[in-house]
Amino acid sequence: MADKPAVIRDTDNEARELARTLLAQARYASIGVIDPETGFPSVSRILVITDKATPVILASRLSAHTQGILNDPRCSLLVGEPAGKGDPLVHPRMTVQCLAQQVERDGEEHASLRERFLERHPKSKLYIDFPDFSFFRLVPQKAALNGGFGKAFWLMPDDLAG
Amino acid sequence: MADKPAVIRDTDNEARELARTLLAQARYASIGVIDPETGFPSVSRILVITDKATPVILASRLSAHTQGILNDPRCSLLVGEPAGKGDPLVHPRMTVQCLAQQVERDGEEHASLRERFLERHPKSKLYIDFPDFSFFRLVPQKAALNGGFGKAFWLMPDDLAG
Numbered sequence: 001m002a003d004k005p006a007v008i009r010d011t012d013n014e015a016r017e018l019a020r021t022l023l024a025q026a027r028y029a030s031i032g033v034i035d036p037e038t039g040f041p042s043v044s045r046i047l048v049i050t051d052k053a054t055p056v057i058l059a060s061r062l063s064a065h066t067q068g069i070l071n072d073p074r075c076s077l078l079v080g081e082p083a084g085k086g087d088p089l090v091h092p093r094m095t096v097q098c099l100a101q102q103v104e105r106d107g108e109e110h111a112s113l114r115e116r117f118l119e120r121h122p123k124s125k126l127y128i129d130f131p132d133f134s135f136f137r138l139v140p141q142k143a144a145l146n147g148g149f150g151k152a153f154w155l156m157p158d159d160l161a162g
Numbered sequence: 163m164a165d166k167p168a169v170i171r172d173t174d175n176e177a178r179e180l181a182r183t184l185l186a187q188a189r190y191a192s193i194g195v196i197d198p199e200t201g202f203p204s205v206s207r208i209l210v211i212t213d214k215a216t217p218v219i220l221a222s223r224l225s226a227h228t229q230g231i232l233n234d235p236r237c238s239l240l241v242g243e244p245a246g247k248g249d250p251l252v253h254p255r256m257t258v259q260c261l262a263q264q265v266e267r268d269g270e271e272h273a274s275l276r277e278r279f280l281e282r283h284p285k286s287k288l289y290i291d292f293p294d295f296s297f298f299r300l301v302p303q304k305a306a307l308n309g310g311f312g313k314a315f316w317l318m319p320d321d322l323a324g
Contacts, residue, residue, distance in 0.1 A: 007224050028250040030240050032194035032203035040259045041194035041203035043240040044308075045250060062169050064257070064306060078192050078205040081243075087285050088190040088207060095226070097202045123249050127311075144226060146206075149289075 008152050015153040019145050020162050022094045023050050026079040027120065031057065031138075033068025033075045042068060047121050048077070051113060053161040054137050055079075055098065058117055058124060061132040069100035069136060077138060094145045096160075098138035110135060170314050177315040181307050182324050184256045186212050188241040189282065193219065193300075195230025195237045204230060209283050210239070213275060215323040216299050217241075217260065220279055220286060223294040231262035231298060239300060256307045258322070260300035272297060 009015070026048050035042040044065050046057045055077055059066040069075050080093030103110055113135045118125055127133060143155040171177070188210050197204040206227050208219045217239055221228040231237050242255030265272050275297045280287055289295060305317040 028244070030192035030194075030205050032192075032205040032238070034196075034203055035259070038236075038259060038303075040236040040303075041196055041205075041238050042257055042259060042306075043192050043194035043203075043205055043238045044257050044306075045240065045255050047251065074200075074202040076194070076203050076205045078207065082190070089209065093207050095204055095206050097197070097200060097204060141200075141202075144204075144206075 007150075008154055011153050011155055011159060015145055015147065015155065016159045016162065018092055018147055019094055019143060019153075019155050019160055020053070022080045022092060022145075023053065023055065023096070023160060026050070026055070026081075028081070029055070030078040031065050031075055032078075033065045034072045035064065036067055036071040047117075047124065048079070049113070049117050049120050051116065051137070054139055055096070056103075056113055056117070057136050057138060058121075058128060058133055059136055060127075060130070061134070066134075066136075070102075073100040074098075075100050075138060090148050092145070092147045094143055096138070096143040097141045099141060101137045101139060103135040103137060105134065169312075170316055173315050173317055173321060177307055177309065178317065178321045178324065180254055180309055181256055181305060181315075181317050181322055182215070184242045184254060184307075185215065185217065185258070185322060188212070188217070188243075190243070191217070192240040193227050193237055194240075195227050196234045197226065198229055198233040209279075209286065210241070211275070211279050211282050213278065213299070216301055217258070218265075218275055218279070219298050219300060220283075220290060220295055221298055222289075222292070223296070228296075232264075235262040237262050237300060252310050254307070254309045256305055258300070258305040259303045261303060263299045263301060265297040265299060267296065
């Protein structure tokens, strides 16, 4: 990682706690992938759960973000959605750069994620077992936390795992 | 553009109307850029206005997204934020792949954008004239509209301009 710019604060326990809370509470997120066709970064909305401090998404092979991470596992999540009205830049949010790992469809890991995903997102039962849908673990590489104007931190995977 | 997959519907006037509304009503958005340091797509939150069917953002040179678009103008916006509770995947949203163009600080274009930005985002008066802040036009190249589960469209710049 490059030298930390002066505008980035030293990571403290309050920042770590906020980062973990944002990740744990996220029901959905914006995911950025590289579009295999154009090379542009492409952003879409996905449902998310967190398993062992790792975001997990359910994604259809037919969707643009899945085509992206199957071609290049580098992706980012933006978590922390503004609640209601007010200045959206005051609301804390975090960008997590991740490497995507597809979860094998058979086996205990899939079964356990399936159960937890259904618990958090009951409507996903309509498509969770469709053959084109898979779980992907998005393994954090580094994160940028923005706790509001001027409150910026960089975090590493250990800071998120707690 | 590659051949349109079977899951993409033919663009009709209803889709164009929804796309223009999402763009015009957006107060903030998720922006995806390429991180110059890691090559990862990186997603953050920004305030937005729309000028002549083109999204315009106000961005600090110190921010990660500005570093990204100064290095590589390819970026994406996700507009269409879920309102309140409910299934976020039912809420319409649109991914717009754009090329970023910095607006010169002196001149009529900057003055006009400044006025409109302040009108829409009054709190930005606290930093809009800081020397590290600039406007960028995000010129649409193509867009993917998702009007809800199974309602996907591809749109071209003309579809957005109306």
